[in-house]
Amino acid sequence: MTTRTRVVLLSSIPQLVWLAVVTQGVTGCWTAENGGHWSGSLLLVLATTVLGVFFSIPSSTTFGIPYRPIDAVLLMVCAVSALRIDHWSSGFDTETFAFGAAATIAAVSAAIASRALAVSDSSALRPRFPVDGAQWTVLAGEGRLLNHHWVAPLQRAAVDLVMVDRRGSSHRGILARSDEDYYAFGTPVRSPIDGTVVRCGDGLDDGNLDPRKPAGNHVVLSDGSEEILIAHLKKGSVAVAAGEQVHVGQLLGSVGNSGNSTEPHLHIHAQRDGRAVRIVFSDVRGRMWPGRRVVRR
Structure with a gap:
């Protein structure tokens, strides 16, 4: 199988x-x-x-x-x-x-x-929404119950973003047969902050579920006080290097399905002083509750 x-x-x-x-x-x-x-x-x-x-x-x-x-x-x-x-x-x-x-x-x-029971840090990080176009559904988010990220303290306010169509489906057709059938796969991912690339990784295959390397192909950014992890990027798409200075909107890579990922989506979480930080995107009104639909133009 x-x-x-x-x-x-x-x-x-x-x-x-x-x-x-x-x-x-x-x-x-x-x-x-x-x-x-x-x-x-x-x-x-x-x-x-x-x-x-x-x-x-x-x-x-x-x-x-x-x-x-x-x-x-x-x-x-x-x-x-x-x-x-x-x-x-x-x-x-x-x-x-x-x-x-x-x-x-x-x-x-x-x-x-x-x-x-959600992460309630009042000083939430306010990065830019990292992907453009279409509709995105928030899977995971701030809630504690039925949140698979809660077991990892630094990911308790993590946000998973899945691109969906008008039906609310994340893929074309009745059943997705490959990563290319998912709308999110290959979508450009842009830097949500001005900062420095702390570390990054590439070269892992998409569609090969790997709990040992949960982030898959990824980029970690820092603005001096917080670190942001952007994970599950497409193999060969990471466009930055460790130590590089990046600006808001700069291309980081593309949405993929690498690491511990069940379908193409974008994972983003932030930490400050070893604690999870709630993310509220500066260009999207409101908080990132699970199930929320975000429409991008």
Whole structure:
């Protein structure tokens, strides 16, 4: 089994779980015989919607269909199914209702807790957004829960940027067969700050998942007080050298899929005195919450 096949199968797990849960919820609404069963099933669908929005479940399903339009259609089906119920209070199903309510409360609580536990350094770094054109979705970001970067203290405010189309899909077609199928692959990456190249690396193959060299091809910049790591660059694209002075907007390389990366995207994180620093881009209004869409012209 190739590395890409393993990655596709692993990345499909949360999508399949999401599909199974919402299918159960919608089926429950459609077959409900009383208000308790219907309300509980509807709450289950709402809970999965909250998790998808706040924890950035992948922007599209394995088949390239966006989650949010699917959620909207399914919620409409749930609403219409209420017309099939003749006796709302007769034999009220308290067990199904309680389960749906608990799932919704848990999802909302998780979303609130993730924000409360986020990196909250008030002196956030304000670099320029490092890529141009199209739409970018923020995967990872400041939240603690369901943030795979949290285990690495210096990356707790890391931002992953994925280019998406109008569907919210990061690649062309139904399934991506190569790195070139991803919209982000090969997009120029420009320096977000004026500073010095502390170190950089190139020569690692794209599409070869390598946890031993997590940053892959990369560039580390310093402005004197903070260091910024820009990772997973395309093999052969790094355009600077260690010790070189760079300016905002200068070409650093291209978006790739090297290192510990499951698909072409750009990883950026900053540190100051051995602590993670929250990133708020100077030319993008607002903070980088997971799931946020950034439109560039």
